[in-house]
Amino acid sequence: SNLSMSMTSKYGLFKKGCGPFASEVYRLPFPNPYRPPVGMDADAWIDWCCWNLDNALVAQIDGSALACIVIEPVMGEGGFIPTPAKFLRKIREVCNRTGAVMxxxxxxxxxxRTGKMYAIEHSGVVPDLVITAKSLGAGVPVSAVTGRAEIMDAPHLGGVGSTYGGSPLACAAALAVLDVLHEPGFMAQAQTVERVVREVWEPLRTELPIGDIRGIGAMMVVEFVKDTESKEPWMEVIANAVPLAVQRGVLLIRAGLYSNCIRFLPALDIPEDMLREALTAVADAVREAYGKLRESEVVPV
Ligand SMILES: Cc1ncc(COP(=O)(O)O)c(C=O)c1O
Structure with missing residues (x-):
């Protein structure tokens, strides 16, 4: 837990009151294509972030002292940003060169969730270790570290143990989930979720303060901004919309560096009419929150 908390930049949400944290964790800029620095387009920004990976091995930590690079193939808390394939390939290259574990x-x-077993499969990059949890147990608490045998077998027998590791109940649940996931056409349902989310939200761009609609498969986000040019994050509209959505029967969770995104992460087999009903309820909640904010303060139309 201490090392995990050391990795995140989200202090108030996760780290407040805890610590001290491990010091030798380096967070590098992430090539979010929606938010390149002023004067750069998305491609130049991705290229700069790739360059900066090499630069960090001189400026921040020597490659020979680097244990691993951890990357989310789709940023979760960070705002459901698919990591550009070029950046994933660059990380792979750096790990190959330095011997660090990807x-x-x-x-x-x-x-x-993204329509493939692992989101990184969309890029063709093969990591050394994959960590999974959440959907793996479909509600039963279970997590897994899966990886190359020489890494998994490196600790001595019992060397990386835990009280609950290898719980037979959790393993049975995960095996059952894997069976369902591999049923023909099951994971492909993620594409239906993406299509429906886009169908409902794209037309609302002209009416609501939407900056970006992005994601892969059943991992979709709508990002809200005060102004589509400046892209200034608008967290209040989301903070106000969440309780209004709850009143309409939909539980929501925010996401994004600025907590200005609504994430949609429904079950892969959610019936389409239920998904549409939920998305419409969320849109109504945002519409109401937006309307009230516009009444109470002078905001750009
Ligand atoms: C991408 C990602 N990694 C790690 C975690 C934390 O996992 P755990 O609760 O197993 O420490 C989360 C929790 O939201 C997550 O979204």
Whole structure:
């Protein structure tokens, strides 16, 4: 837990009151194509972030002292941003060169949510370790570290143990989930979720303060901004919309560096009419929150 908390930048949400944290964790800029620095387009920004990976091995930590690079193939808390394939390939190259272990954190994006077993499969990059949890147990608490045998077998017998590790109940649940995921056509349902989310939300761009609609499969996000040019994040509209959505029977969770995104992460086999009903309820909640904010303060139309 201490090392995990050391990795996140989200202090108030996760780390407040805890610590001290491990010091030798380096967070590098992430090539979010929606938010390149001023004067750069998305491609230049991705290229800069790739360059900066090499630069960090001089400026921040020597490659020979690097244990691993951890990357989410689709950013979860960070705002459901698919990691550009070029950046994933660059991480692979750096790990090959330095001997560092490439770890794909698929806790949120794995187990079929993007339409493939692991989100990183969309890029063709093969990591050394994959970590999964959440959907893996379909509600039963279970997590897994899966990887190359020489890494998995490196600790001595019992060397990486835990009280609950290998719980027979959790393993049975995960095996049952894997069976369901591999049923023909099951994971492909993620594409239906993506299509429906886009169908409902794209037309609302002209009416609601939407900056971006993005994601892969059943891992979709709508990002809200005060102004589509400046892209200034608008967290209040979401903070106000969440309780209004709850009143309409839909539980929501925010996401994004600025907590200005609504994430949609429904079950892969959610019936289409139920999904549409839920998305419409959320849109109504955002419409109401937006309307009230516009009444109470002078905001751009
Ligand atoms: C991508 C990702 N990694 C790790 C975690 C934390 O996992 P755990 O609760 O098993 O420490 C989360 C939790 O939301 C997550 O989304």
């Amino acid at each position: 770890i794909a954190d698929e806790i949120q994006s794995g187990s079929g």
